[in-house]
Amino acid sequence: MKDRAEADGRDGLRLTTRETAERLGVKPETVYAYVSRGQLSSSRIPGGRGSTFDAAEVEALARRTGRREAASPASGDPVVRTGITLIDGDRYYFRGVDATELAARHTYEEVADWLWTGALVPGIRFTAPAQAVAAARRAVGALPAHCGSTDRLRVAVVAAAATDPLRFDLSREAVLAGARSLIPTLVEALPGAGGGGPSDAAGDGTIGGAGGLGEAEAAGGTGAAGGAGALSEAGASGGIAGQLWPKLTARRPDEPSLAVLDTALALLIDHDLAASTLAARVAASARAHPYAVVSAGLGVLEGPLHGAASGLAHRMLAEVLQRGGAAPVVADHLRAGRPVPGLGHRLYTGEDPRARALFDLLAHVPQAGPALSAAREVVATVARDTTLHANVDLALAVLSVSSGMPAEAGETVFAIARTAGWIAHALEEYGESPLRMRPSGHYTGPRPPQPLPTP
Template identity: 65%
Template sequence: MGDQESEERRLTTREAARRLGVKPETVYAYVSRGQLSSRRSPGGRGSTFDAAEVEALARRGRRETRTASGNSPIGTSITLIEEDRHYYRGVDSTALAAHHGYEEVAQWLWTGEMRPGTRFTAHPETLTAAGRAVRALPAPSAMLDRLRVAAIAAAAADPLRFDLAQEAVVGTARDLIATLTDVLPVLGEPEPEDAPVARRLWTRLTARAPGEEWLRVLDAALVLLIDHDLAVSTVAARVAASAQAHPYAVVSAGLGALDGPLHGAASGFAHRMLLDAVERGGGAVVAGHLRAGRRVPGLGHVIYPGEDPRAGMLFRLLEEVPEAAEALHAAREVVATMARHVPLHANVDLALAVLSVAAGMPSEAGETVFAVARTAGWIAHALEEYGEQPMRMRPTGQYRGPRPPQSLPVPVQPT
């Protein structure tokens, strides 16, 4: 009886190949490499294999496949960063920012079509739900807190959020970007709901009137910040998309990763440093940071050996704004002083700081611009990821804890 039960738990070559997802010839290759044992079947025709051993090999193969997938480069056709240049789909981002507005570039990245005059407007129900949720937050809530809550509320108000067809995702993205902009409280004169995003966002960041030169700077900043290859927030967004999460959840994942001192909040540190530099001079501020052993914000970038091309363009546009002269001079004084010691160049955070300081915006303004702009990039990556094999980004952890079996934990007695 025991021998009969043992034979019932054995597989033929064809069955083992099917379980492993390989050809029968590969099964025998596993045997020759010692990865699998075989036994001649009764009558001497063919071989049989232990079912548990085959299943263990199959599990190991699946685990190795997931690990390889998780550690392999993520293919993308959105952004290329090469030789201190920054390209969207092969087109220099600074050229795009010089000739097209934020909405036009975002729509082009999503669909491949450049449509002049593209505008994003919020659906009334979405905006109402988001506004109600944001108003329920404590008064001192940060702008990024409001954006995260708005994204969640907007999702709850959209019964079609699980439609991942390209046309539906693009429609959701347009509505969400408009909602994230319009849900912030207005500080200056309100703009029409069909005005460009840059103009509507300006009134949420400062009470000053939006001159055309200022709006060109803000709109260019939005374009230049749409995407920057696989930054940590973009990786978070793609991981969510790989699980077929809806666009609101993808953006929420990106906003969560953005809310850190080493990513989205970096422009706030540059803003405060620049305020100090305007008051005391760039040389004195740099000296103070070096004496305290602190890094000077707004300088250097892990990707660009030279100047961040996004910063270079924004500085050129800021030169055309008379009100920005003082902050721009202080920023360049910081860069020049630091260059005597270390060849660090300005990055986009310093350029955003010049914009926010000169325009009387709060320190979190740069982070807000970053979040609204990058929403378009997260959606572009989500559209790419929806076309990939789901759940492909599943690395395997390297366990470093105690080896099993371990005893049950001893309960702590109350004192």
């Protein structure tokens, strides 16, 4: 390939159309739209059919439009443009709206759908096709009994995808329709708590939904006490939180407990570019269909440093309650060289706002009192020597311990909630140039030529 400066016959660095589009984070057609509007000038390659663009002018346009595909900040961490979540000053926002306030006033489905579409639909309920649920249940039922919930969810995604002949349609409308059915399908594919099977499909050919109620009656209304907390029992049972509860515990839910679960789901929808979200965006960049995007996210979520972290906090709280105090449990963790679970977050200097919101709701759940006190005792014990604060994993552990849920319940809640976030990022990524997340490897192996290997 000719040198860009030579191709244009100038000394300044010139960029091809493809390179310009990558720098601006737009499609090549948009580059020529900038030219037609006078925002960018181009020069023809002598003897060729393409155009070149002045690199300095491209950079200036990128700064003006904010469309630059940022490569790496001073820290060396990769940066991806996104308009979904902002974390700033120990608070976080969904599309500029305080996420904790949003989750306090709206249900998980309302927040998720608003994040996808920009339109808030009060009382919206996601429903799952009976065919997808049946396939997912059969696939999940074939797994060994010892499999965890994330194993089951990964299998359920594949089974649901196989029943959807439109999964390769990446139009916005098709992706949204698939997302609204996939999330309840995943919930319904999980076995009931205590080993019981999932509930039977509704007679109307769908699973979940409002159980035949009208939209206004199913919605029940919302309130500041937390999404599901203001719903009627019938309305709550029709939402994702109500459908998920019996998969997590055999205990009958009360309204405050459902409020905590529903708010936790809404709070956990997205949290900037966590590892699983980055994996989901890479898959979407390669134009994988939404089910495959969710599969990519679930594969990363299963790591002990990501979605499974709440399970460690659950076991710690259970031990604190068993031993009657936090001090010996904290001491054992530190003696073994293990960090104390549920504390600290690399993105916050103070308390995780998600934990704060859930602790406030858990204070209204009578049976959560002992576990909540144990969590606060852990924080106070560690605070004698460090400035670590509670994170959302500790709050999820209070919910799971106090509700008779297994240790992996927090991971299940995390996975269901974050599915909506992965879909939001997929929708965003489908609007970008394909395969843009293709870093170059820095080869550190032996230099060629090397001899052929011998047996």
